[in-house]
Amino acid sequence: MADNKIHKIHPVAEGNVPPSDESSTSPSQLTKTKRGFSFCKCICWSLCIFITLILILGATVGVLYLVFKPKLPQYSVNRLTISQLTLNLDLSLYAKFNVQITAINPNKKIGIFYQKGSHLSVWYKNTNLCQGSLPIFYQGHLNKTVLNVALAGQNQYGRTLLGALREQQQTGRIPLDLKVDVPVKIELGKMKSQKVRILGKCLLIVDSLSANNKINIQATSCKFSVKL
Numbered sequence: 742m743a744d745n746k747i748h749k750i751h752p753v754a755e756g757n758v759p760p761s762d763e764s765s766t767s768p769s770q771l772t773k774t775k776r777g778f779s780f781c782k783c784i785c786w787s788l789c790i791f792i793t794l795i796l797i798l799g800a801t802v803g804v805l806y807l808v809f810k811p812k813l814p815q816y817s818v819n820r821l822t823i824s825q826l827t828l829n830l831d832l833s834l835y836a837k838f839n840v841q842i843t844a845i846n847p848n849k850k851i852g853i854f855y856q857k858g859s860h861l862s863v864w865y866k867n868t869n870l871c872q873g874s875l876p877i878f879y880q881g882h883l884n885k886t887v888l889n890v891a892l893a894g895q896n897q898y899g900r901t902l903l904g905a906l907r908e909q910q911q912t913g914r915i916p917l918d919l920k921v922d923v924p925v926k927i928e929l930g931k932m933k934s935q936k937v938r939i940l941g942k943c944l945l946i947v948d949s950l951s952a953n954n955k956i957n958i959q960a961t962s963c964k965f966s967v968k969l
């Protein structure tokens with residue numbers, strides 16, 4: 742311990758020496774310190790400008806937020822119908838579903854442009870059954886739109902999949918996942934944003950999968966987020 746203390750004292754004593762050295766600096770050393778000083782000044786100014794820009798940006802975002810009061814759009818699945826769920830000759834499973842989705846834009850000052858390239862898909866336990874896309878349209882302020890989306894797909898492991906679905910159907914509760922990936926542009930007043938993506942996943946529990954029958958959706962739970 743005592744040794745340690747002595748070691749700590751030493752550097753301080755040495756550090757006291759340089760100032761006396763600097764008081765007798767040669768001209769070349771002086772320009773060096775001057776240059777060092779202006780370099781410091783430059784960094785200081787850059788930092789000030791940077792911080793000011795960040796503050797302005799933050800204030801702008803804050804004001805935009807207060808003016809537009811953005812809210813996430815709301816989606817719900819009203820209905821699911823199956824027009825086809827058949828085993829092909831090559832033993833692949835062909836599925837054709839129809840989902841009815843209600844999309845609500847709860848914003849008073851924000852419009853939503855639904856872009857092309859959206860992707861909706863229905864899954865049963867990590868197996869893709871069918872997919873489709875939303876129409877391209879503009880959803881205005883406080884607008885509620887009902888969308889009918891046709892989804893179709895083919896799965897090569899038809900027999901296994903159909904067997905699993907039939908077995909599940911006997912329990913009367915078939916869990917299906919609806920995954921949504923929709924590119925949109927946001928309209929703020931007269932401005933139009935870059936493309937952002939609305940990502941969502943809904944768990945639908947249905948009572949049957951028989952084609953052309955009324956299928957009851959027993960439960961839905963959806964989660965949505967926006968990806969920049």
Ligand SMILES: *[C@@H]1O[C@H](CO)[C@@H](O)[C@H](O)[C@H]1NC(C)=O
Nearest residue numbers: 878879880881883884885886
């Ligand atoms: C909502 O938006 C859709 C699509 O743009 C439009 O067809 C519909 O008329 C709008 N509904 C209302 C109530 O304005």
